Amino acid sequence: MCNKTFETTHPKNSHNVIVEYDANLRLVNATYEDGEDVDLTDVVKAHLQDDINHFASFQLS
Numbered sequence: 001m002c003n004k005t006f007e008t009t010h011p012k013n014s015h016n017v018i019v020e021y022d023a024n025l026r027l028v029n030a031t032y033e034d035g036e037d038v039d040l041t042d043v044v045k046a047h048l049q050d051d052i053n054h055f056a057s058f059q060l061s
Helices: 043-061
Strands: 004-009 015-023 027-032
Touching: 004 043, 015 043, 027 043
Parallel strands: none
Antiparallel strands: 004 015, 015 027
16 A cells, blocks of 8 residues: 655744655655655654644545
8 A cells, every 4th residue: 555645844943844654644754855854753753643643634534
């Protein structure tokens, strides 16, 4: 099954981030628009996971 992506804002530096998540709505990866990997600290992971949950809730409704 393919992972899904969406764009959001980095919670600390406000740069655009492309977030990839799986069918179980779990964070898989996050990169900046230029392809550089986002440093996924626990705080950043938590924020991006919240964004995934929020984004997916609109996709499922």
